[in-house]
Amino acid sequence: MVVDCLEYSNPSRERFVEWREGGVGCVHVTVAVWETARETLSVLGRWNDLFAENGDLVALATSAQDIRDIVASGRTAVMFGFQNTAPFEDDIRLVRVFHDLGVRIVQLTYNTQNSIAAGCWEDDDAGLSTHVGRQFVRELNEVGMLIDLSHCSERTCLDTIAESSVPVAVTHANPLEFVGSEVELGRRPKSSEVLEQLTARGGVVGLSPYVRMLKNGIRTTEQEFVDMISWTVDRFGVEHVAMGTDFYTGYGVEAVKWWRMGRWGRESPVPIDESAPVVEWPAWFQSPTAFPTLMDSMRRAGFTDHDLGLVMGGNWLRLFDEIFDRPSA
Amino acid sequence: MVVDCLEYSNPSRERFVEWREGGVGCVHVTVAVWETARETLSVLGRWNDLFAENGDLVALATSAQDIRDIVASGRTAVMFGFQNTAPFEDDIRLVRVFHDLGVRIVQLTYNTQNSIAAGCWEDDDAGLSTHVGRQFVRELNEVGMLIDLSHCSERTCLDTIAESSVPVAVTHANPLEFVGSEVELGRRPKSSEVLEQLTARGGVVGLSPYVRMLKNGIRTTEQEFVDMISWTVDRFGVEHVAMGTDFYTGYGVEAVKWWRMGRWGRESPVPIDESAPVVEWPAWFQSPTAFPTLMDSMRRAGFTDHDLGLVMGGNWLRLFDEIFDRPSA
Numbered sequence: 001m002v003v004d005c006l007e008y009s010n011p012s013r014e015r016f017v018e019w020r021e022g023g024v025g026c027v028h029v030t031v032a033v034w035e036t037a038r039e040t041l042s043v044l045g046r047w048n049d050l051f052a053e054n055g056d057l058v059a060l061a062t063s064a065q066d067i068r069d070i071v072a073s074g075r076t077a078v079m080f081g082f083q084n085t086a087p088f089e090d091d092i093r094l095v096r097v098f099h100d101l102g103v104r105i106v107q108l109t110y111n112t113q114n115s116i117a118a119g120c121w122e123d124d125d126a127g128l129s130t131h132v133g134r135q136f137v138r139e140l141n142e143v144g145m146l147i148d149l150s151h152c153s154e155r156t157c158l159d160t161i162a163e164s165s166v167p168v169a170v171t172h173a174n175p176l177e178f179v180g181s182e183v184e185l186g187r188r189p190k191s192s193e194v195l196e197q198l199t200a201r202g203g204v205v206g207l208s209p210y211v212r213m214l215k216n217g218i219r220t221t222e223q224e225f226v227d228m229i230s231w232t233v234d235r236f237g238v239e240h241v242a243m244g245t246d247f248y249t250g251y252g253v254e255a256v257k258w259w260r261m262g263r264w265g266r267e268s269p270v271p272i273d274e275s276a277p278v279v280e281w282p283a284w285f286q287s288p289t290a291f292p293t294l295m296d297s298m299r300r301a302g303f304t305d306h307d308l309g310l311v312m313g314g315n316w317l318r319l320f321d322e323i324f325d326r327p328s329a
Numbered sequence: 330m331v332v333d334c335l336e337y338s339n340p341s342r343e344r345f346v347e348w349r350e351g352g353v354g355c356v357h358v359t360v361a362v363w364e365t366a367r368e369t370l371s372v373l374g375r376w377n378d379l380f381a382e383n384g385d386l387v388a389l390a391t392s393a394q395d396i397r398d399i400v401a402s403g404r405t406a407v408m409f410g411f412q413n414t415a416p417f418e419d420d421i422r423l424v425r426v427f428h429d430l431g432v433r434i435v436q437l438t439y440n441t442q443n444s445i446a447a448g449c450w451e452d453d454d455a456g457l458s459t460h461v462g463r464q465f466v467r468e469l470n471e472v473g474m475l476i477d478l479s480h481c482s483e484r485t486c487l488d489t490i491a492e493s494s495v496p497v498a499v500t501h502a503n504p505l506e507f508v509g510s511e512v513e514l515g516r517r518p519k520s521s522e523v524l525e526q527l528t529a530r531g532g533v534v535g536l537s538p539y540v541r542m543l544k545n546g547i548r549t550t551e552q553e554f555v556d557m558i559s560w561t562v563d564r565f566g567v568e569h570v571a572m573g574t575d576f577y578t579g580y581g582v583e584a585v586k587w588w589r590m591g592r593w594g595r596e597s598p599v600p601i602d603e604s605a606p607v608v609e610w611p612a613w614f615q616s617p618t619a620f621p622t623l624m625d626s627m628r629r630a631g632f633t634d635h636d637l638g639l640v641m642g643g644n645w646l647r648l649f650d651e652i653f654d655r656p657s658a
Contacts, residue, residue, distance in 0.1 A: 036418065089365065090415070091592035113458040115443045115593065124484075126455035129442040131590075131598045139595070155453075261460075263420035264444065266468070269460045 001025035001071055002291050003313035004243050005105075005206040006081070006150070006172035010250030011050055016057040019076040022288040025313060026067045026077040028171060028244070031103065033083045033110050034262030037094060040087040044080070044101055051078075062102050064320040079320075081105030081171070083151065085116050085136065086262075095139045104324055105171065106140055107148035108133070108156060112264070117160070118153040120187040121269060127155030134163060141165045146323045149198075150188075150206075150244070157194040166323055167202030170195075172244035174213045175205075178231050184212035185270075192235070199240035202322070204315045206244020207232060209285040213246075222284035222294065226301045229311065238307045242315040247288060251278055330354035330400055331620050332642035333572050334434075334535040335410070335479070335501035339579030340379055345386040348405040351617040354642060355396045355406040357500060357573070360432065362412045362439050363591030366423060369416040373409070373430055380407075391431050393649040408649075410434030410500070412480065414445050414465065415591075424468045433653055434500065435469055436477035437462070437485060441593075446489070447482040449516040450598060456484030463492060470494045475652045478527075479517075479535075479573070486523040495652055496531035499524075501573035503542045504534070507560050513541035514599075521564070528569035531651070533644045535573020536561060538614040542575075551613035551623065555630045558640065567636045571644040576617060580607055 002023055008030040009015050019027060031047065032040040051060060061067045061077035070077040080103045088094040095106075108117040108128070116133040118125045128134060137160060140147055147168040149157045161168055176189035183189065190198075195205055207229055214220040215228075232241045253274050260268040284290060291312070298308055331352055337359040338344050348356060360376065361369040380389060390396045390406035399406035409432045417423040424435075437446040437457070445462040447454045457463060466489060469476055476497040478486045490497055505518035512518065519527075524534055536558055543549040544557075561570045582603050589597040613619060620641070627637055 034419070086419070089418070090363070092595060093592065112461050113442065113444055113455065115441060118455060121460060122455065123459045124455035126442065126447060126451065126453035130452045131450060132441050132593045135594050135596065263422065264461045265464050266421060267464065 001313040001317075002243065003067070003316040004028070004245050004247070004288060005169070005316050006030065006208075006244040006246055007288070008083075008246065008248040010248075010255075011047070012250065013054050013057070015250070016054050016076060018287045018289050020057060022291040024076055024288050024291060025071040026061060026079060026316070027288075028079045028081050028105055030083045031080045032087045033259055034086050034264075037087050037089050037091075040082075040098070047078070047080070060102055062104055063324045064317050065325065067317065067320070079104055081107070081148065083107045083148075084110035085114060086110075088136075090115050090132070092135060092139050095136070095145065096143045099143045099145055103145065104320075105146045105148050105169070107150055107171075108136070108152055108160065110151045110259075117156040119151055119156070120153050122153055125153040125155045127153065128159035128163060133159075137163045138165075144324055146319065149194075154191060154194060157190065158197060161194070161197045161201055161203065167204070167319060168198065169203055169319065170198060170205040170244075172206050172208045172210075172246040174207055174228060175232050175235070177235075178228050179213060179215045183214065184217065188213055195232075195236050199236045202319070204240050204242050204319050205232070205236070206242050206316075208244055208246040209282055210246040211280060211282060214282075218280055218282060220282055222282070222297050223301075225282070225284075226294070226297050229298065230301060233307070233311065238310055239315055239318070241311055243312060245285070245288070247281070247285075248279060249287070253278060330642040330646075331572065332396070332645040333357070333574050333576070333617060334498070334645050335359065335537075335573040335575055336617070337412075337575065337577040339577075339584075340376070341579065342383050342386070344579070345383050345405060347616045347618050349386060351620040353405055353617050353620060354400040355390060355408060355645070356617075357408045357410050357434055359412045360409045361416045362588055363415050363593075366416050366418050366420075369411075369427070376407070376409070389431055391433055392653045393646050394654065396646065396649070408433055410436070410477065412436045412477075413439035414443060415439075417465075419444050419461070421464060421468050424465070424474065425472045428472045428474055432474065433649075434475045434477050434498070436479055436500075437465070437481055437489065439480045439588075446485040448480055448485070449482050451482055454482040454484045456482065457488035457492060462488075466492045467494075473653055475648065478523075483520060483523060486519065487526060490523070490526045490530055490532065496533070496648060497527065498532055498648065499527060499534040499573075501535050501537045501539075501575040503536055503557060504561050504564070506564075507557050508542060508544045512543065513546065517542055524561075524565050528565045531648070533569050533571050533648050534561070534565070535571050535645075537573055537575040538611055539575040540609060540611060543611075547609055547611060549611055551611070551626050552630075554611070554614075555623070555626050558627065559630060562636070562640065567639055568644055568647070570640055572641060574614070574617070576610070576614075577608060578616070582607060
């Protein structure tokens with residue numbers, strides 16, 4: 001079963017059909033990045049409508065067992081996640097409220113700093129904050145939500161891995177040592193120190209064919225992507241490497257501005273070329289329908305069925321079992 | 330004219346009568362610390378009622394000229410301020426919206442870190458944040474709001490003083506070099522480096538008889554407080570030292586919990602003794618009615634009428650003229 005542990009497409013039946021065609025059993029979708037609590041409720045409301053209208057294709061999962069059941073019914077499981085803690089609005093009790101609404105994965109911050117943590121775009125990186133950050137990590141642990149460090153800073157990653165009582169995730173980022181810091185979004189890939197600490201404590205990293213995080217950008221071949229998977233598996237262990245494509249489509253430039261600067265900026269820290277396409281994907285990964293071909297390439301590269309199962313979904317399921325299905329949560 | 334550039338009492342007619350008795354011409358009052366935008370609107374609504382019910386004693390000021398006019402009418406001018414940027418909810422355009430509602434003084438953060446800046450309670454101090462912080466400082470400058478650094482970290486102070494195109498304030502904090510870091514709230518006093526940079530660029534620091542920031546705590550005498558004023562004037566210049574008492578009264582322990590941890594914490598970083606009084610003030614400063622006696626002591630200590638006028642209110646008025654009444658604002 002393929003588990004893609006981050007996609008952020010504008011949701012529609014077209015996307016859900018692609019998931020079925022690609023044999024995708026579970027997708028972690030982003031329901032908030034800069035949205036307030038109230039705005040996030042409306043996003044969840046929209047998803048409720050989508051589930052009602054597309055019940056033949058998708059259903060909400062809030063546990064690993066849900067995912068297995070939904071896949072057994074021939075559909076794709078959708079797991080809700082935040083790419084920022086903005087919807088909590090600095091209210092620690094909203095962690096459980098959004099858990100009650102089905103949200104299971106929470107990135108501490110998105111690129112910039114907030115009350116909880118520093119993001120990867122900060123020049124001065126104070127990591128997890130002394131009081132708010134540490135109390136929120138504890139709360140997320142206790143409530144049973146998976147902490148995501150993808151857009152967080154180096155120190156936030158290291159601090160959180162050390163602070164969390166359970167394994168954490170990098171749902172969508174590539175290894176810095178492999179791709180180099182010259183990729184377009186050079187602050188996003190994760191250092192080997194972070195990946196070593198993360199995986200040593202049971203965490204999982206999801207790899208992405210997002211061209212702005214690939215060594216050769218849009219020219220990266222499928223073989224080079226498979227090479228990155230193999231390299232990461234060899235370096236950090238086959239039980240800790242998985243998929244998090246960061247795939248998105250269906251947006252105009254306004255969405256890109258929203259992600260880049262929410263409402264906090266009048267100028268985007270990363271230049272936005274309004275004449276260029278919002279996003280481009282490699283020829284061999286135009287959508288999640290490409291997973292079966294990718295898996296064939298991985299088999300040819302020597303991946304056994306067992307290892308392919310872990311990387312394509314088994315590792316995420318193991319982590320979800322551990323985080324979401326604990327008796328205390 | 331006395332300008333007290335921070336009080337945070339639970340507002341009531343009793344307080345307004347004290348202001349008149351103490352000859353207080355203007356008070357910068359706190360209308361938000363952890364409040365959301367919506368909650369802050371209700372606080373402003375409550376103040377509208379207070380102004381309507383106590384129009385013989387108080388009126389809202391949004392400029393230095395307003396203050397002069399209100400004082401000329403025999404009343405006390407109230408100036409609205411935030412002790413945190415929480416009400417902006419990371420929306421840069423809310424800066425001007427709250428300016429439209431009369432808010433004129435904005436502290437970047439309250440003790441802890443937020444998206445804009447680090448507070449004085451953070452162990453790791455990244456200062457003003459790279460993107461959000463710098464864009465908000467520029468916006469506050471352009472809209473014409475005075476930036477307050479009282480509860481901010483050392484680096485936030487230094488970064489903001491350097492970044493701001495106009496002078497900034499420490500509305501309520503004592504000099505670290507004079508009081509020492511052994512005071513109860515040892516992270517609140519300001520270093521001499523901060524005060525040197527602040528005052529070199531035209532900023533003003535407001536001194537406070539809050540016992541948790543005084544060298545000898547509750548036992549501090551009025552003479553020792555006057556000594557601190559004299560020391561600060563000698564060290565940083567009489568045009569840059571003023572009053573910001575931090576006076577508050579009329580609250581129970583729930584208010585203290587709110588200030589200490591808003592909604593972000595389940596544990597207060599600073600222990601709260603629920604059996605002790607919420608706050609105690611020195612015998613010689615039981616309320617703002619004590620200003621005339623304090624001024625007599627300052628005269629005896631050698632303050633000329635000119636210098637007394639600057640320290641007691643003239644310096645704040647000069648800064649308010651510069652920040653609030655600029656043509657561009």
